[in-house]
Structures are given as structure tokens and as C-alpha cells.
Amino acid sequence: MSVFTINNFKYLVVHSGFTGRLIDRIEELNNLIFEEVYLEGTDNDYEIRSTLFIKDEIYGEGLHKFGHDGDIDDILNHLKMIGCKNLGLIAFRCSCLMHALEMIKVLKKMNYCKSFRVEGITEMVFVGKTTLIVDIDCESG
Numbered sequence: 010m011s012v013f014t015i016n017n018f019k020y021l022v023v024h025s026g027f028t029g030r031l032i033d034r035i036e037e038l039n040n041l042i043f044e045e046v047y048l049e050g051t052d053n054d055y056e057i058r059s060t061l062f063i064k065d066e067i068y069g070e071g072l073h074k075f076g077h078d079g080d081i082d083d084i085l086n087h088l089k090m091i092g093c094k095n096l097g098l099i100a101f102r103c104s105c106l107m108h109a110l111e112m113i114k115v116l117k118k119m120n121y122c123k124s125f126r127v128e129g130i131t132e133m134v135f136v137g138k139t140t141l142i143v144d145i146d147c148e149s150g
Contacts, residue, residue: 018082018141019102020061021109022114025129025145026097030074038119040114042101046111061100076102087136088150109141122147 020054031038039059061076061084074081084100099116113127124147132144 017138018104018135019139020087020141021103021112021138022081022084022088022098022100022142023113023145024093024098024142025116025122026067026126026147027065027122027125028063028097028099029070030129031099031119032063032070034119034121035060035063035073036076038115041115041118042112045115046108059101061102062098063100064069064098065096067096076100083137084140087140088142089135091136091142093142103141106141109143113143113145 042059059075062072062074062081064072080102081100088098099111103112110127113130117125117127125145127145128142129146131146132142134142136142136143
């Protein structure tokens with residue numbers, strides 16, 4: 010019997026809306042994540058913590074890839090499995106709930122949406138045993 014634990018996933022997807030606003034600030038976001046989120050058990054390579062993609066089909070211009078296509082395809086397939094509407098997503102490599110919350114705090118520091126806050130987390134869903142999707146209510150996004 011295989012046991013799935015809360016720290017046994019590969020990707021974090023934050024669904025919050027307005028993610029298209031981060032596309033021009035991707036280097037700033039990746040640098041902030043690199044500075045503020047220490048990933049135990051890794052070689053702390055910059056790429057390990059870099060953003061994989063931003064997808065915003067309402068307020069943005071669709072899918073913008075920054076990571077490896079295999080990772081992105083895996084995540085997008087998981088999102089299709091649950092019928093995610095892709096209204097504002099940002100994805101990272103992440104395998105620890107504590108680091109996922111730290112990455113969400115970094116997104117808050119980016120001030121891309123005035124209503125984005127950690128307290129706005131409304132749902133956390135594991136999909137395909139590799140993807141943690143965190144839904145954040147930003148009131149309008």
C-alpha cells in the first residue's frame with residue numbers, strides 16, 4: 010500500500026486571477042522566491058524554484074511558459090482532470106506544504122493584486138498525486 014503524504018507532491022499551482030500582471034515581472038518574482046524560500050533536500054539551484062508557467066485567459070494573454078515542457082504538460086493535464094477553468098494560474102516546482110505557503114507569501118509581496126492574501130485561501134486540492142492546487146479568493150479575480 011502506498012501512502013500519500015502532504016509533502017509528497019511535485020508542483021504548486023496557485024489559482025488567484027490577475028496572474029497576467031506578473032509576466033513582465035517574472036525575473037523579480039523568481040529572484041524573490043530564490044531569496045526567501047529555502048528548499049531543504051535540494052541543491053538550492055535557482056531553476057528548482059523558478060516559475061514554470063503563468064496562464065491567464067481572462068485578464069492576460071494565455072499561457073506563458075518559463076519551465077520545462079514535460080513539467081508544464083503534466084500540470085496542465087492534471088488541471089484538465091479536475092475541470093480547472095485556467096482563469097489565472099501560476100505554477101512552481103514545490104514538494105512541501107510549508108514551502109508552498111512561503112511561495113504564496115512571496116506572491117503577496119509582489120503586490121500584483123490588492124485583494125491577494127494568504128487568508129484568502131479557499132481550497133487546497135491534490136490532483137494526480139503530484140500537483141497541489143491552491144485556490145485564493147481575490148474577490149474579483
